[in-house]
Amino acid sequence: MEHQNEVTIALAGNPNTGKSTLFNLLTGLKQHTGNWPGKTVIHAEGFFQHKGVSYRMIDLPGTYSLFSNSADEEVARNYIIFEKPAVTLVVLDSTSLERNLNLALQVIEMTSNVIVCLNLMDEARKKGIRIDEQLLSKKLGVPVLKISARNKEGITELLDAINAMANGDIQTIPISVQYSKEIEEKVMKLEPKIKEIFHDEYPARWIALRLLDGDEGLINELKQRISAPNKRGLSHGSSLSIQI
Numbered sequence: 001m002e003h004q005n006e007v008t009i010a011l012a013g014n015p016n017t018g019k020s021t022l023f024n025l026l027t028g029l030k031q032h033t034g035n036w037p038g039k040t041v042i043h044a045e046g047f048f049q050h051k052g053v054s055y056r057m058i059d060l061p062g063t064y065s066l067f068s069n070s071a072d073e074e075v076a077r078n079y080i081i082f083e084k085p086a087v088t089l090v091v092l093d094s095t096s097l098e099r100n101l102n103l104a105l106q107v108i109e110m111t112s113n114v115i116v117c118l119n120l121m122d123e124a125r126k127k128g129i130r131i132d133e134q135l136l137s138k139k140l141g142v143p144v145l146k147i148s149a150r151n152k153e154g155i156t157e158l159l160d161a162i163n164a165m166a167n168g169d170i171q172t173i174p175i176s177v178q179y180s181k182e183i184e185e186k187v188m189k190l191e192p193k194i195k196e197i198f199h200d201e202y203p204a205r206w207i208a209l210r211l212l213d214g215d216e217g218l219i220n221e222l223k224q225r226i227s228a229p230n231k232r233g234l235s236h237g238s239s240l241s242i243q244i
């Protein structure tokens with residue numbers, strides 16, 4: 001089967017937040033789900049249509065962060081940075097938002113095409129947890145939608161939001177997390193140098209932050225991409241030696 005014109009959507013989030021349940025609901029596939037973390041280990045893909053648009057959906061492994069601490073984190077991180085899905089859905093567990101929001105912020109640093117899905121809303125309601133999704137959306141600068149993947153709640157609204165974002169009808173203003181003065185000064189020096197090498201190919205601020213963190217995994221990925229430029233075209237002869 002030819003799959004060329006699909007709009008790609010990635011599912012990211014902490015382990016056990018219902019990503020595969022949502023993936024199965026939309027694609028009709030049967031990814032392993034269950035009530036323990038770490039079930040999805042490599043990314044799976046499935047397809048579906050909504051309002052005449054074809055989508056390719058990627059179910060990423062659940063992770064607590066998107067650094068290079070584990071193979072799972074690298075799979076999820078590399079997919080978002082290098083494959084550039086048109087939309088990344090961050091699936092959060094509404095019953096433990098505080099912990100889950102950390103990952104949402106990390107994804108928002110990597111891409112502005114983010115929709116935050118507050119999943120397990122049925123559980124949250126049972127526990128008396130109330131969430132002001134409009135306020136959260138304003139603070140994060142990206143759409144926030146309440147859903148229950150298991151009970152099939154809020155799914156049409158989510159699909160409509162995906163459609164709108166893929167069509168460019170939603171302008172996000174992603175929050176930019178500010179770090180200490182020392183870090184921000186270094187980021188300011190690094191960003192233009194990163195842009196010189198990669199132009200707008202990758203999010204320069206995010207790369208600057210990762211380089212400052214000494215993220216060896218990312219540095220190696222970037223070096224490979226410089227020595228073997230892809231069809232989007234990085235200039236030959238660039239090298240990744242940036243002094244700060």
Ligand SMILES: Nc1nc2c(ncn2[C@@H]2O[C@H](COP(=O)(O)OP(=O)(O)OP(=O)(O)O)[C@@H](O)[C@H]2O)c(=O)[nH]1
Pocket residue numbers: 013014015016017018019020021022032033034035036037038039040041061062063119120121122123147148149150151
């Ligand atoms: N109550 C409720 N349970 C849900 C909902 N969505 C998913 N679950 C349950 O949450 C558990 C985890 O779901 P998964 O879909 O496997 O979660 P995942 O995010 O893919 O997990 P990893 O692959 O480990 O990252 C399963 O027992 C699901 O049935 C929901 O909306 N409400």
Ligand SMILES: [Mg+2]
Pocket residue numbers: 019020021031032033039040059062
């Ligand atoms: Mg899963």
